[in-house]
Amino acid sequence: MEKRTLRSRKVSERMAVVDEADRRRVIQARLAALEEDNHKEDDFAAGSDDDEFELPKGSDDDGDEGPASGRKKKKVKVGGGMRKTRGMIADKSKGPKAFRDYLEEAELERLPEGTPSYLTAAVGPARTAAPRKFCSVCGDVSTYTCTRCGSRFCSRRCHAVHTETRCLKFTA
């Protein structure tokens, strides 16, 4: 009896199905990735190339140290500068605000009804065409859906590739 329950649990774990909400989250994450650049924030936070560009003249080394030390001195004179400096550094490493932040700050949903804004311009879901379905492996027209993750595939070969490489191998 015990054996049987053990086995059935194992099977169900392997057949774990990703539910609708997770599937949607994966799609959203993928769409967000389509708007990304390959730039990594860390590269710049350490090198702070921006500072270099703002400098009027002088070689790199001088430039890097000159204003930084000057800033520090000022802060010390004013007093209580330590905390401020820290705040500034923290702000810098976060980088510039994303468009999403600006959009939230604009509070467009509070505009009177019918005012044209970024939000009203978004085109709605398609009404004249149903979603088409393509194989996630080879891109051809697909007839099948993966029972676990919901991706599409068109043939046994593509299904094998899919299970080996992509199926359930995402982090949502």
Added chain:
Amino acid sequence: MQDVVVVDLGGGSVKLGSARQPDNPKVFPNASAKLKGERGAFVGEAMLDTKDVSALSLRRPVDRGFVVAWELQRDILARAVKSLLGLVPPSACGLVLSEPYLNLPALREAAVHMALDELGFGSVYLCTPAALSLRWHAQRLPGLPANQAGCGLVVDAGFSFTHAVPLFDWRVLPGAIRRIDLGGKALTNFMKELVSYRSINMMDEGYLLEHIKDQLCFVSADAAADLRLARGRNSPFRKEYVLPDGLTDTWGHVRTEKEQQMLAAAAAAQRAGQGPPPPKQPVLMVNNERFMVPEALFHPSDIGMEEAGLAETVAQAVQAAHPHLHALLYSNILLTGGTARCPGFRDRLYAELRPLVPDDYELGIHLADDPALCAWKGAALLAASPQYMQLAVTRLEWRQHGAAAFAKWV
């Protein structure tokens, strides 16, 4: 008369030039690039001189079509303006700057602040690209009835997103603008994802891939039929792209028939035991990606986006305008923006849009002769006309009235 600098600030590239030379604006990426593991960065115009395009780490001031990293943006523009104007101080010049449709008030102020306070221009006029494009288009085809009324629908298929913008009397109808959140950048990244999965890992090669996309992608007239053709080894769409070797071939190239034959001959010779092995080049294989990538713009549902395709977007934008304008708008659709350069774009839009347009309306779709530069050329026209002086906000007005000074732009 004072000189006016004209800048079309796109998410992908900056188009910048003087209104006195309306034929040759500078076009350069709106980004700063860094080689992996090196400190120095190429900013804006300097990117055109890079000899090594692989594994460039790009930073763009524009996020989803709106400038957000103003420091970087100012830096990119300041350099280009300086090299354009030379010794002339910017304060003696005006500036026409493009802004996104339905710009956020905070970002509009930031743009004017950058133009007047930081770059130091004497006056500035912000305008959306659609109004400028139509101006240029009307000059090219003055005979169209719609053009005489300043009426038309501009499809701006840009780098960050795609807009359908109806205009009447040279003004944008803001309530009727419709947007798909898909542009050249998303398409490039989509292609990057596809080829990385199917051929070679190119996840770090966004900059190079954009170049490959421009060369190889096309809009299919019948995607289903082309997909059938693309099956198997004899696909007519199969192309090999020889990746840059870092020495002589900066950008890489599409492998030609001749190269193909030479390689085959060399391989045969080697098999026969004569001659050296053929040179090994890293090659990117593309097949149905060539047309399935732009396809996403016509059917965003292909990539899981719950938005209408381009044709329906255009129809929705027209529907949102006043009924009396529908016929005029459909008769004068202008395609602009870098993505519209994709071969087959116009014909496909026509084929998909025609069924959505009432029978008795004429459907006229015009592809701008240089879609990416259309807005810039229109802006140059405006900058050279006396109208500029009426529209521009001077530094004095900005200091005195702040954001209230933009009231005359509406």
